[in-house]
Amino acid sequence: MKERAVIGPFMKSCDPALVETAGYAGMDFVILDMEHGPAGMERLQELVRAAQLTGTLPVVRVDECKNISKALDIGAAGVQVPQVADAETAFRAVREAKYYPEGERGICRFVRAAEYSAKERQAYFEEANKSLVIIQAEGLEAIKNLDKIMEVKGVDILFIGPYDLSQSLGIPGQITHTEVVRQMREIILKAQAKGILTGVFVDSKESLQVWKDAGVKYISYSVDMGIFYDACCRIREAL
Numbered sequence: 001m002k003e004r005a006v007i008g009p010f011m012k013s014c015d016p017a018l019v020e021t022a023g024y025a026g027m028d029f030v031i032l033d034m035e036h037g038p039a040g041m042e043r044l045q046e047l048v049r050a051a052q053l054t055g056t057l058p059v060v061r062v063d064e065c066k067n068i069s070k071a072l073d074i075g076a077a078g079v080q081v082p083q084v085a086d087a088e089t090a091f092r093a094v095r096e097a098k099y100y101p102e103g104e105r106g107i108c109r110f111v112r113a114a115e116y117s118a119k120e121r122q123a124y125f126e127e128a129n130k131s132l133v134i135i136q137a138e139g140l141e142a143i144k145n146l147d148k149i150m151e152v153k154g155v156d157i158l159f160i161g162p163y164d165l166s167q168s169l170g171i172p173g174q175i176t177h178t179e180v181v182r183q184m185r186e187i188i189l190k191a192q193a194k195g196i197l198t199g200v201f202v203d204s205k206e207s208l209q210v211w212k213d214a215g216v217k218y219i220s221y222s223v224d225m226g227i228f229y230d231a232c233c234r235i236r237e238a239l
Contacts, residue, residue: 005212008056010201010223012037016050018224023054030056031220034063034071035082041067045074045112059132065089068096073111078132080159085141087148094154097133099125102154132156134199134218139168143183150194157218158191159199160184176207188214 008029011019014037022030032039032047039047044060051058052075060071061080068079081093095103107125110117114124134157137149150158162175162184171177184200191198192215199218202208203226208219222230 003217005217005219007208007219007221008059009221009227010037010061011047013224014039014043014047016046019047019050019056019058020054022224023051023056027056029059029077031080032058032060032076034067035061041070041074044071044076048075048112059134065092065096068093069105072097072105072128072131073108073113075113076131078134078156080134080136082136082138082161083164084135084137084149085139086145087152090135090149090152090155093135094133094152097131098129098154102129134159136161136164137187138164141168143187146187146190150191150196155196157197157199158187159201159218159220160187161201163201175203184211185214188216 006028008027008031009022010031010033011022012033019030030051032044034044048058057077058075059078059080060076061082062068062071065081068081071079079097084090084093096105097103099105099107109119109121109124113128133155135149135155136159137143137146138161142149162180163173165183166172166174166177166180169179169183171180174180188198197217199220200211200216201220202211203222208221211219
């Protein structure tokens with residue numbers, strides 16, 4: 001039996017209630033966004049708690065590699081690293097996310113992820129090394145370096161950001177343009193040939209089905225505020 005695809009939204013709101021609601025709706029994960037969202041680490045900690053409350057996987061999209069360890073310390077199940085254009089950046093992401101022997105993450109067991117030292121220390125370090133590392137291969141530079149990027153050990157998912165890809169192709173925002181789709185399909189096929197899981201961002205049911213049929217397993221469906229806006233528009237149009 002093939003593994004099913006998983007789905008979840010980006011969360012730009014700082015309200016734990018929205019994260020909690022996504023969990024009650026059955027979302028597999030939420031991506032708590034530091035890159036394009038306003039939340040800092042203190043608030044992210046509450047969003048992580050809200051996700052865990054409903055059994056939803058909390059993934060933090062960091063704004064830079066130095067925040068990887070902090071995101072994992074507060075309990076994120078994984079990190080998503082944007083703007084990875086070369087193997088060196090992918091390697092650094094893994095190094096910052098993993099303890100020895102997989103990486104060089106700074107050690108502290110008095111953090112939330114370790115239940116503030118309540119967890120047995122060795123068990124915590126082993127468990128922590130199972131955290132997901134998701135890298136966003138974005139733009140033509142990443143495509144040029146794709147083969148080397150995919151050789152980096154410790155990367156769990158290769159995520160394709162269609163908006164940034166469209167910009168690098170000179171057609172910003174045209175995520176269904178034939179050239180954007182072609183490039184995305186090539187990346188997915190190369191990753192699948194190497195047994196690497198892929199992820200994509202979509203903002204329509206049609207695109208969701210296209211990439212699900214293409215074998216993508218990690219699907220980010222739109223953004224919390226966009227989902228709410230669309231729902232409000234549909235209600236207003238029903239009058």
